[in-house]
């Protein structure tokens with residue numbers, strides 16, 4: 601069955617830091633904030649652990665978008681992991697169009713542990729944007 605724009609439900613992989621964004625996601629869930637069910641969370645100790653290969657692999661394996669989210673600059677529990685993540689995301693966003701993947705399919709945010717509202721809003725906004733973009737073209741070129 602062909603998917604139309606109206607029934608397209610994107611798959612979004614979120615690689616989130618244990619100390620900040622994962623806690624915010626937990627807070628959003630326990631507070632029953634309304635959030636899109638399209639996100640698959642991957643809990644990591646720090647955004648500095650997100651190898652660019654993980655992002656490319658996720659996008660080539662069926663994810664329509666990847667969100668990386670962690671502690672605000674200056675708050676990383678491993679001092680500079682989030683700065684490493686920021687540099688990697690910038691480079692990935694330059695490389696992704698060569699794979700036919702729009703830059704908007706990779707997003708980096710900083711969401712603190714007490715920001716459940718911000719987590720839910722980020723998820724809802726990203727899901728809306730990816731629905732507008734449609735399915736990732738990389739899905740059709742997947743070789744598994």
Ligand code: FES
Nearest residue numbers: 617646670671677
């Ligand atoms: S510990 Fe949260 S981004 Fe490094």
